[in-house]
Amino acid sequence: MQRSYAHRVRACLDLKDREIFRSLSSPSRVQDFLDSLPINFELAGETSYSPVEVLRHRTAHCFEGAVFAAAALAFHGHIPLLMDFATRYDDEDHTVTLFRQRGLWGALSKTNHPILRYRDPIYRTPRELAMSYVHEYFMHDGRKSLVAYSQPYDLSKFSPEKWVSSTGSLDWLMQRLAKSRYLGIAPDSSLKSLRRVSDAEIRVLDIEEWPRS
Numbered sequence: 001m002q003r004s005y006a007h008r009v010r011a012c013l014d015l016k017d018r019e020i021f022r023s024l025s026s027p028s029r030v031q032d033f034l035d036s037l038p039i040n041f042e043l044a045g046e047t048s049y050s051p052v053e054v055l056r057h058r059t060a061h062c063f064e065g066a067v068f069a070a071a072a073l074a075f076h077g078h079i080p081l082l083m084d085f086a087t088r089y090d091d092e093d094h095t096v097t098l099f100r101q102r103g104l105w106g107a108l109s110k111t112n113h114p115i116l117r118y119r120d121p122i123y124r125t126p127r128e129l130a131m132s133y134v135h136e137y138f139m140h141d142g143r144k145s146l147v148a149y150s151q152p153y154d155l156s157k158f159s160p161e162k163w164v165s166s167t168g169s170l171d172w173l174m175q176r177l178a179k180s181r182y183l184g185i186a187p188d189s190s191l192k193s194l195r196r197v198s199d200a201e202i203r204v205l206d207i208e209e210w211p212r213s
């Protein structure tokens with residue numbers, strides 16, 4: 001089935017885009033490509049670019065990068081899986097792309113900070129991988145803010161034309177993902193007693209890969 005879906009992904013791309021996706025033949029290469037894209041600060045308004053629109057604009061934020069990575073994996077016959085992280089009300093969610101190698105899970109991630117980044121495929125389950133982000137997910141006041149993660153969300157339930165090569169906004173996909181099933185990282189009583197991170201760790205939040213200017 002995934003081989004058939006990969007053919008459909010390839011068929012919806014033009015020749016130039018197909019060559020780019022063909023070169024992204026491993027999760028590491030996909031991550032390197034994501035890292036090379038300037039961060040999308042959405043200075044002209046909120047966007048939800050599809051993978052082909054990411055290639056047109058040569059920029060991406062976390063959700064756009066995750067969907068692009070999922071498309072690149074699907075192009076090469078992998079299942080396109082997203083995982084979304086839900087946070088406290090005053091922090092921002094984050095989305096990554098899941099992949100498996102030799103039976104273990106890893107994640108691709110687009111971010112502008114040293115945290116919440118790529119995960120090597122060393123995790124036995126999606127939950128184990130999700131928990132690796134808990135300590136990194138904190139705010140400038142030191143509070144750890146991650147509260148839940150989505151179950152792997154399979155994009156192959158949608159036609160490639162709907163999300164890979166679409167020229168319209170993928171807001172609908174963000175909404176679908178947000179309505180999928182989430183699992184809590186710990187009981188509320190445990191979350192309330194999480195230790196705040198140190199001042200040295202908080203300073204990491206001021207490091208940006210791509211300056212806003």
